Amino acid sequence: MNKEPPRSLNKVKHVILVLSGKGGVGKSSVTTQLALSLAHKGLKVGVLDIDLTGPSIPRMFGIENNQVHQSVNGWVPAYIPNTGNRLLVMSIGFLIKDRGNSIVWRGPKKTSMIRQFLSNVVWGELDYLIIDTPPGTSDEHISIAEELKLAKPDGAILVTTPQQISINDVKKEFNFCEKVGFKVLGVVENMSGYVCPHCSECTNIFSSGGGKSLAEQYKINFLGSLPIDPSFIELIETNNKSENRNQVDSNSDKNKIIEKINNLDLRNKQVSLIDKYVNNSLYPHFSTIVDNLLKHNIPPRTL
Amino acid sequence: MNTLLTHPEPAHCPGPESQTAGKDESCNGCPNQSICASQLNKGPDPDMAIVTSKIDEYIKHKILVLSGKGGVGKSTFTAMLSFALAADQSLEIGSLDLDICGPSLPKILGCNLNETIHSSNSGWSPIYIDDNLSTMSIAFMLPNPDSAIIWRGAKKNGLIKQFLKDVDWGYLDYLIIDTPPGTSDEHLSITSYLKDSGIDGCLIITTPQEVSLLDVRKEIDFVKKVNIPILGLVENMSGFVCPNCKGESQIFKPTTGGGESLAKEFNIPFLGEVPLDPRIARCCDNGENFLELYTDSPATTAILDIVDNLRDQIEAND
Structure with missing residues (x-):
């Protein structure tokens, strides 16, 4: 077994995991929002996506067409444009040729990939590294726990939706955290209520209050709840569209140079994803969550 | 192994x-x-022959419920499909939960989670929900419903084999198999164990937004790689009707055309859209049969149409 924490984390001050026993509750969207919010505060943030068979992080950040570069020191993560190099992302999505290709791997191969992700990515100095995970308590989770054993991560954020079915799975995740020694930083309740755009009536599509009662039952922090907000999905999707357009345009040989200049020009004027998010209606809800998270003033890892 | x-x-x-x-x-x-x-x-695994002969003898149709994405409604749809098929008293239905780390099927089916599995000479007895509807899941084997199952793939594969080899279902017309998200150990194991008996086909569930379709594309790629027929694609959580003003809105927006255009892209049957109904989540939490309780819901009509379509497809070859 390893005797020292992964070297790639040497200059990383905080490591936070985003976990949930249940799939589709919003781990990736919470990860994304956490990264954007922290970067908005001027911090330097890295996001590591260890969901190997269903990576959503590249699409969340609008960088699906990115490729990973290999440097002497290891893999160079993708930088999100217009963020002043404050936001870095690594995902298996960058290693697949076609976005529709499946990765059909059994456990040992996943384990080795996660080991590489932790030992082989050149993060440099980071204030926060946020690790997005797949649902469950299996290979990926056991592996990341083993890899982080000596790395003293800050802990884990548990994401749930309000209904009982989801809470039950999250309880399992909580037990997992206890077993492997991850501190639970708190619970986020996602998809709690939907406001009808016609009559402004709030409907609890997936019931409500589950996250809070879970937090009370296990005596963990309740960080806050997020409503269902289609405008966030829209933000992600329109962000992707503008990227796709740039891609298509630059394919035509004729105007390549002109396009390049235009793109450069455009890029300077473009609004960064961080700024777009800060103007989104979810941001005020999420900034409460971030405040609740940061008020504990967890000291940075050994630096 | x-x-x-x-x-x-x-x-x-x-x-x-x-x-x-x-x-x-x-x-x-x-x-x-x-x-x-x-x-x-x-x-090959010597148990393979035992699994095949057992399945061939007792189970007529096998359907997999798949999705690359989590939380799109695989377990909910598995339960609905089981309930809908079991409404026909002449059929014997079994539903098997392959989600080892997050088993939610028993709760949706309304099982008592304190029930335990009895084993006899003929194998593990499944849990009966109705005379003609039974289920099997790891949830019945846990010391405590909240216990985490922290297993690597290899261990999960062993249990999946036991589920196929040792469960005493009796005769079944349909075995509906609920799966976890992704394309990993559970999926490889079930497809390889059932390879010789043949899977009738799989049902792929998605939600309308691209983040979900992206993972579902990967699942379709997987299904094609392992050569399982695709019975069709179901789009779940599409559209929401406000209970207050009856106004319709899209919660998970199909920005790239949703399930229907994905089905066209891959040339697979599109079985239909199931709208969001807050009562579904409530029924799942309480383990109630939504289809029986809310016959007037548009979701019920949509689901029953899909089930009819599936039966027609499968039983056409009988």
């Missing part, structure tokens, strides 16, 4: 079941090397 290994699989292990087990470059120096090389790859 991996219980034979004396040490945990190392980082670059090609997989003890793989073709190169024990022979790969990375196997050099591994304490398991001789075990992998000598025992594991002498032909």
Whole structure:
């Protein structure tokens, strides 16, 4: 077994995991929002996506067409444009040729990939590294726990939706955290209520209050709840569209140079994803969550 | 099989079941090397024949419910499909939960989670929800409903084999198999164990937004790789009707055309859209049969249409 924490984390001050026993509750969207919010505060943030068979992080950040570069020191993560190099992302999505290709791997191969992700990515100095995970308590989770054993991560954020079915799975995740020694930083309740755009009536599509009662039952922090907000999905999707357009345009040989200049020009004027998010209606809800998270003033890892 | 290994699989292990087990470059120096090389790859798993003969004898139709994405409604749809089929008293239905780390099917089906599995000479008895509807899940084997099952793939595969080999279903017209999200151990195991008996087909569930379709594309790619027929694609959570003003809105927006255009893209049948109804989530939490309680819901009509379509497809070959 390893005797020292992964070297790639040497200059990383905080490591936070985003976990949930249940799939589709919003781990990736919470990860994304956490990264954007922290970067908005001027911090330097890295996001590591260890969901190997269903990576959503590249699409969340609008960088699906990115490729990973290999440097002497290891893999160079993708930088999100217009963020002043404050936001870095690594995902298996960058290693697949076609976005529709499946990765059909059994456990040992996943384990080795996660080991590489932790030992082989050149993060440099980071204030926060946020690790997005797949649902469950299996290979990926056991592996990341083993890899982080000596790395003293800050802990884990548990994401749930309000209904009982989801809470039950999250309880399992909580037990997992206890077993492997991850501190639970708190619970986020996602998809709690939907406001009808016609009559402004709030409907609890997936019931409500589950996250809070879970937090009370296990005596963990309740960080806050997020409503269902289609405008966030829209933000992600329109962000992707503008990227796709740039891609298509630059394919035509004729105007390549002109396009390049235009793109450069455009890029300077473009609004960064961080700024777009800060103007989104979810941001005020999420900034409460971030405040609740940061008020504990967890000291940075050994630096 | 991996219980034979004396040490945990190392980082670059090609997989003890793989073709190169024990022979790969990375196997050099591994304490398991001789075990992998000598025992594991002498032909197929001997239990394979037992599984095949048992399934062939007792189970007529096998349907997989799949999705690359989590939380899109695989378990909910598995339960609905089971309930809908079991409404026909002449059919015997079983539903099997392959989600080992997050088993939610028993709760949705309304099982008492304190029930335990009885084993007899003829195998493990499934839990009965109705005279003609039974289920099996790891949820019935836990010391406490909240216990985490922290298992690596190899261990999960062993349990899946037991589910197929040792459960005493009796005769079944349909076995509906609920799966976890992704394309990993559980999916490879179920498809390889059922390879010889043949799977009638799989049902793929998605939600309308691209983040979900992206993962579903991967699942379709997987299904094509392992050669399982696709019965069709279902779009769940599409559209929401406000209970207050009856106004309709899209919560998960189909920005790239949703399930229907994905089905066209891959040339697979599109079975329909199931709208969001807050009462579904409530029924799942309480383990109630939504289709029976809310016959007036548009979701009920949509689901029953899909089930009819599926039965027509499958029973056409009988």
